[in-house]
Amino acid sequence: MGRPFAAIIKLSEIPEDDADYPNAGFKLEFDFGNTQEDETEAVDFTGRLALGVCPKCSGAVYEDGMRYVCENNTGPNKTCDFKTGKVVLQQEISAEQVQKLLKEGKTDLLANFKSNRTGRGFKAYLALGPDGKIGFEFEAKAPKAEGAAKVPAKKRAGASAATKSAAKPKRASKAKSSSST
Numbered sequence: 001m002g003r004p005f006a007a008i009i010k011l012s013e014i015p016e017d018d019a020d021y022p023n024a025g026f027k028l029e030f031d032f033g034n035t036q037e038d039e040t041e042a043v044d045f046t047g048r049l050a051l052g053v054c055p056k057c058s059g060a061v062y063e064d065g066m067r068y069v070c071e072n073n074t075g076p077n078k079t080c081d082f083k084t085g086k087v088v089l090q091q092e093i094s095a096e097q098v099q100k101l102l103k104e105g106k107t108d109l110l111a112n113f114k115s116n117r118t119g120r121g122f123k124a125y126l127a128l129g130p131d132g133k134i135g136f137e138f139e140a141k142a143p144k145a146e147g148a149a150k151v152p153a154k155k156r157a158g159a160s161a162a163t164k165s166a167a168k169p170k171r172a173s174k175a176k177s178s179s180s181t
């Protein structure tokens, strides 16, 4: 049996785009009323390969357990808060992608994210904001021409034939020639 202790349980909602907390829409926290550091000892990164430069403090970023973390973001005297999960919304983030993110500011387009809220998968880039915070960046929308081409099937029937043929003489002449043959 554990010792009883007094604490308030806080339920805090985590924004969907918070890459720090990839696996929960909510997190349960014990609030002891004092700020307690979760780590009492700094991680020793000696001999480990740095993945890149921290966008917040220019320290080195390392792989550590289930996260990628800035060397200055461990232990009780941390001076930086840069970190990101190895799995973000069910999308695995490889060390190569973190290297790319730190070097170029953006990962490749990653296809296996899954929204906690809707359960739907989505594609996105992880990208560094100006403040060094990691956020999602979405694929550029399809060019207008492509979007427009999809709509007509429905619209064609209802649209006025007069304005349509006036606006698009090419289609009109095509229709004519094909009907004459």
Ligand SMILES: [Zn+2]
Residues within 6 Å of the ligand: 054, 055, 056, 057, 058, 059, 070, 071, 072, 073, 080, 081, 082
């Ligand atoms: Zn840092």
